[in-house]
Amino acid sequence: MKHLxxxxxxxxxxxxxxxxxxxxxxxFRTFLFCFLKFAIITAITYxxxxxxxxxxxxxxxxxxxxxxxxxxxxxxxxxxxxTKDLMLNLYFAEDNKVLITFxxxxxxxxxxxxxxxxxxxxxxxxxxLIPITLGSVILLVSKGCASPFAFLWxxxxxxxxxxxxxxxxxxxxxxxxxxxxFLKRYSILQVILFGVILSFVIIVIIQLIxxxxxxxxxxxxxxxxxxxxxxxxxxxxxxxxxxxxxxxxIVGEQASIDSDCVINIMTVLKFGLLIVVNSSLLVFVYLLxxxxxxxxxxxxxxxxxxxxxxxxxxxxxxxxxxxxxxxxINLRTISISINYLMVYxxxxxxxxLLNALYGAMDLKYLGEILIFTFNILIICLPLxxxxxxxxxxxxxxxxxxxxxxxxxxxxLYPLFTKLFFNLVLSIPxxxxxxxxxxxxxxxxALYIVILGFAILFLHYGHMIYSALLDVMNPQNEQYDxxxxxxxxxxxxxxxxxxFILSFVYAIIAFILFNESxxxxxxxxxxxxxxxxISLLYCVSCTILFIKKIKAYYYEGQ
Amino acid sequence: xxxSVVLTISIIYILAIVVVGFLGIALKVYNEKVYVESIxxxxxxxxxxxNDEHCDGQIIAKKNQEIVIKCQVKPxxxxxxxxxxxxxxxxxxxxxxxxENGDGTCTIKMLDxxxxxxxxxxxxxxxxxxxxxxxxxxxxxxxxx
Numbered sequence: 001m002k003h004l005x006x007x008x009x010x011x012x013x014x015x016x017x018x019x020x021x022x023x024x025x026x027x028f029r030t031f032l033f034c035f036l037k038f039a040i041i042t043a044i045t046y047x048x049x050x051x052x053x054x055x056x057x058x059x060x061x062x063x064x065x066x067x068x069x070x071x072x073x074x075x076x077x078x079x080x081x082x083t084k085d086l087m088l089n090l091y092f093a094e095d096n097k098v099l100i101t102f103x104x105x106x107x108x109x110x111x112x113x114x115x116x117x118x119x120x121x122x123x124x125x126x127x128x129l130i131p132i133t134l135g136s137v138i139l140l141v142s143k144g145c146a147s148p149f150a151f152l153w154x155x156x157x158x159x160x161x162x163x164x165x166x167x168x169x170x171x172x173x174x175x176x177x178x179x180x181x182f183l184k185r186y187s188i189l190q191v192i193l194f195g196v197i198l199s200f201v202i203i204v205i206i207q208l209i210x211x212x213x214x215x216x217x218x219x220x221x222x223x224x225x226x227x228x229x230x231x232x233x234x235x236x237x238x239x240x241x242x243x244x245x246x247x248x249x250i251v252g253e254q255a256s257i258d259s260d261c262v263i264n265i266m267t268v269l270k271f272g273l274l275i276v277v278n279s280s281l282l283v284f285v286y287l288l289x290x291x292x293x294x295x296x297x298x299x300x301x302x303x304x305x306x307x308x309x310x311x312x313x314x315x316x317x318x319x320x321x322x323x324x325x326x327x328x329i330n331l332r333t334i335s336i337s338i339n340y341l342m343v344y345x346x347x348x349x350x351x352x353l354l355n356a357l358y359g360a361m362d363l364k365y366l367g368e369i370l371i372f373t374f375n376i377l378i379i380c381l382p383l384x385x386x387x388x389x390x391x392x393x394x395x396x397x398x399x400x401x402x403x404x405x406x407x408x409x410x411x412l413y414p415l416f417t418k419l420f421f422n423l424v425l426s427i428p429x430x431x432x433x434x435x436x437x438x439x440x441x442x443x444x445a446l447y448i449v450i451l452g453f454a455i456l457f458l459h460y461g462h463m464i465y466s467a468l469l470d471v472m473n474p475q476n477e478q479y480d481x482x483x484x485x486x487x488x489x490x491x492x493x494x495x496x497x498x499f500i501l502s503f504v505y506a507i508i509a510f511i512l513f514n515e516s517x518x519x520x521x522x523x524x525x526x527x528x529x530x531x532x533i534s535l536l537y538c539v540s541c542t543i544l545f546i547k548k549i550k551a552y553y554y555e556g557q
Numbered sequence: 558x559x560x561s562v563v564l565t566i567s568i569i570y571i572l573a574i575v576v577v578g579f580l581g582i583a584l585k586v587y588n589e590k591v592y593v594e595s596i597x598x599x600x601x602x603x604x605x606x607x608n609d610e611h612c613d614g615q616i617i618a619k620k621n622q623e624i625v626i627k628c629q630v631k632p633x634x635x636x637x638x639x640x641x642x643x644x645x646x647x648x649x650x651x652x653x654x655x656x657e658n659g660d661g662t663c664t665i666k667m668l669d670x671x672x673x674x675x676x677x678x679x680x681x682x683x684x685x686x687x688x689x690x691x692x693x694x695x696x697x698x699x700x701x702x
């Protein structure tokens with residue numbers, strides 16, 4: 001038990017940044033920030049649900065149905081991330097090489113890995129599943145549809161529910177690991193698989209676009225839409241009895257849809273059944289995954305042979321050498337290439353679908369301005385949020401990252417070449433997306449070009465700032481020990497900034513387009529001013545990046 | 558991209574459709590009443606008369622000839638395209654006979670020489686749109702010659 005605790009604490013320190021636990025002030029600040037974040041998400045959930053019920057999308061008593069939908073979606077996404085992360089953590093983690101040398105039972109080692117992952121999953125749930133559930137329960141209790149005891153009770157089932165994707169992920173990680181190894185062996189299959197998935201996504205989107213009716217009028221079609229939503233929620237509830245079972249454990253039993261939720265003996269029995277199911281899953285995981293974990297872990301450590309393919313050593317110029325290196329890293333790191341390809345392909349498709357929907361609406365002037373605003377917001381959000389990966393670029397190099405300081409070249413060059421492919425690949429995406437948007441709203445070529453550059457410069461500015469975050473707060477040690485950092489603070493900051501920037505930029509766009517339309521009858525002035533704002537942001541980020549690199553790499557020495 | 562980021566973007570995407578659908582949609586008046594703006598006579602032999610304060614057009618009829626007065630309303634999508642026929646009731650049975658057919662037409666038969674004035678008005682009671690048709694029956698002068 002003592003060994004297990006030590007192992008868990010040790011791995012947790014690698015997985016979660018505890019640098020804030022130095023002083024009481026830092027601890028207080030961190031807890032306050034976490035509490036505020038939790039409270040805000042809960043409040044947002046409550047407000048959204050309250051508004052939905054206020055405008056009559058559904059009734060208070062139907063909240064459990066919404067919870068079924070949200071929890072299903074959340075657990076499904078958790079299952080995907082848990083399967084992937086557990087596969088990497090159990091079978092391919094760098095720290096396995098160290099852990100295997102410890103004088104502990106392999107069973108304890110395996111359990112410690114699962115416990116660490118479970119604790120980490122609880123931490124992750126604090127930013128989504130738990131506050132959303134709490135928000136829903138608050139609404140139910142405040143409307144008298146559930147007993148206040150649900151506030152105290154809900155935490156117990158939630159702890160068990162969070163364990164489900166971890167345990168299922170541990171089981172699924174076995175076949176996924178074989179597929180992963182197979183795909184890694186034959187890289188062409190990765191490309192083919194990606195192509196197939198992408199084609200499927202495109203076909204689905206085209207089918208969706210074809211399904212869009214000729215005229216959409218949400219106000220007048222509202223009774224039909226409401227009926228459809230109601231039927232959809234009922235279908236979800238009927239088709240997913242296990243999820244209904246889980247939600248009943250959280251909020252209590254409901255005799256009929258109009259009656260209140262009551263936590264009774266049946267709820268406790270169901271909770272007991274959930275514990276039994278989880279325990280069975282744990283035993284299954286232990287019997288199935290543990291032997292494999294130990295054999296693969298030992299195999300990787302002791303007998304792993306890397307397939308060395310020798311190529312003729314070609315001497316490149318010192319500048320091209322870095323570009324060549326980054327090209328190979330980008331192509332070989334499947335997580336990076338897929339992330340970018342997905343974002344760069346998905347964004348134009350999203351905009352195409354959005355504008356196809358808007359095209360079916362008969363809009364007034366405010367509607368037109370809102371379309372411009374939301375198009376800009378929806379283009380910027382995924383594009384800028386994808387830059388979170390940039391905030392890990394330099395840290396991903398692990399200890400090799402520090403070699404930059406001794407390379408016989410100005411440090412800015414290798415740092416910038418890391419961004420090179422992202423900078424280049426984003427150009428066609430941004431312009432294709434803006435062309436789709438521009439053509440849908442009837443913009444001429446000049447507007448499209450100006451807006452394209454405006455969004456491109458905003459993207460570049462955020463990308464450079466994200467890279468700067470990584471330079472100023474490197475996570476090389478964490479990447480070096482585990483190979484994966486799931487809660488990188490730079491990634492989080494980059495994502496938050498992406499959201500703030502996108503919203504602020506969209507609000508500015510709304511004001512400028514509205515003003516320009518009223519004053520001049522066209523949108524040239526708005527497009528030009530948006531370009532100017534983006535350009536200023538990009539230039540200031542670049543100057544900041546250059547200055548900080550200078551200070552960090554040269555003046556500090 | 559993290560799960561929470563994907564979810565948030567999905568929610569914003571749906572909100573983008575809902576917000577534009579509710580706030581940006583052009584308001585339309587449904588079940589709008591389309592009034593009759595003009596009446597056009599399509600009866601064969603109808604001639605338009607300009608600058609006559611008593612009528613807008615005339616139809617020349619022979620004695621005892623039955624003429625079906627048929628009119629159309631403009632616009633075509635008028636909510637209530639029904640028409641009413643007004644005439645001098647004192648002349649009925651003496652100068653002419655008239656039967657309203659119930660399908661927006663009426664049949665008139667001139668019993669004697671003279672002019673019968675039929676005023677056609679829409680039943681939607683919009684402003685004072687009307688069409689007055691003079692059905693004229695020439696006196697029989699063959700015997701005098």
